[in-house]
Amino acid sequence: MTKTTSHSLAIAAKGLRKAYGDKTVLDGIGLAVPAGSIFSLLGPNGAGKTTAVKILSTLITADAGDLHVGGHDLAADPQAVRAAIGVTGQFSAVDGLITGEENMLLMADLHHLSRHEGRRTAAELLDRFDLSEAAKKPASSYSGGMRRRLDLAMTLVGDPRIIFLDEPTTGLDPRSRHSTWRIIRELVSGGVTVFLTTQYLEEADELADRIAVLSDGKIAAEGSADELKRRIPGGHVRLRFTDPAAYQSAASALREVTRDDEALALQIPSGGSQRELRAILDWLDSAGIEADELTVHTPDLDDVFFALTGGTVPNQPKETVR
């Protein structure tokens, strides 16, 4: 899934370090984001995702690191970096005292658009983000989802080529989350580079071309969603029984399994291919075992996440951790 058509990097970081006092938040991380792709920094709360965004978007300075965004050196020419980027932070960056439309026109003025162009851009984006009706109301009266949409609309006013989105869907309802995803995909199809942080595995899996897992200030793993999943041997077939006696006899007959006595379930390691599955079924038949429920579990990002960030692989793989 990696884009190889463009070898230019929108974001390049080497040895990025940041510490607050003696607490190291980012411990020399490296990032390489090709132009026109979606890159996701995935990690639990407090892993340093927001700090990374704040540094790369020029809000705070790094302690060390060779950092380039949009081809410009962050330390030498932050103003050129600022001209290339748009940022939607975790906390909504809208002016609550003025209306949605006034917020948009403020952005247009700060991007030095002409009066006419500013009005046109504002109207277009308000419409695109479904905010036309609320345009004349103060932003403080908006719901959480509306504020996020206004926030994102304001970020897009200057037509930035690189966009940082810090947990853009945290706290949004499913509908707003999906519409945000749709907008992000549209942006990338227009050639924009998106740097996305999220704590939702589902979101990274859904959107990102490349994912880096950040844990304790270090990149624990990096690759496409598929590459990361392949690294973790989390695939298995799960057999569940309702009769404890059947469970016990099956457990003693099949020795190489992981037992879950409470759920009366057995896990047989398997890559999930048709051939492997047939072999398991044949084996079960010959051993005379009949499970009440059989499910095939392929490794997902949850497995990767928990394996890499030091947690345990959850028993219920479909239950997304929120």
Added chain:
Amino acid sequence: MSSPLAPTRPTRISLAVRDSNTMLRRNLLHARRYPSMTLNLLLTPVVLLLLFVYVFGDVMSAGIGGGGADRSAYLAYLLPGILMMTIGATVVGTAVSVSTDMSEGIIARFRTMAIHRGSVIVGHVIGSVLQSIVSVVLVGAVAVATGFRSTGATALEWLAAFGLTALVALALTWVAVGMGMVSPNAEAASNNAYPLILLPLISSAFVPIDAMPGWFQPIAEYQPFTPAIETLRGLLLGTEIGHNGWLAIAWCLALTVLGYMWSQSAFNRDPK
């Protein structure tokens, strides 16, 4: 990556002017949408003006003049101090709104945009100076309604009075912006800026310095409000200005430079 052809980059100065103007319009919009704080702060000087003229006026004027009681004479004595106090009260609002603004996400957005960095502060400062001038005019109108008349001030003296008012407003605003920058929240900003309302009470605004205890007189005489009040009094009413004119200007310039440097360094620090 070669940067895409940007439209001819505007010069630094025109960028600074343009962005500061945008920020000023934002602040004036805030003040117009939510005038309640500005009006509340105006209440203090107006109430004190009415209280001292109508309730204490006879006694005060008898005490100061040494002769008969004359309310309108005391009103004339009182007004310059009340006008300076009005500026102090207005900039308390500035400290509060700067502090509130700095805690908003929108400031983080401004910091990541290719705009003139100082424009955020400059917008607040110019907005606050304009507000101070409007406030002074409003309180002045109340004084005229209660019978204040300037006797024989020339056009030049009126102009100088206006200039002094603007200069004091600028100086106090920069200090208030610095206070707002370093205050963690609106309450703290309001507390930190409160001395700007209190200081006029221990100046020559209400009673002459020589009516105060001897040990206290130097404090009252050389604090920033007294020279400004004495100068304004001299310009409007023809009393002796003396060294107060230079003292007032020196105080204003010093506070402006101090407040400017304080605000800049606070703003350029990495946000939390």
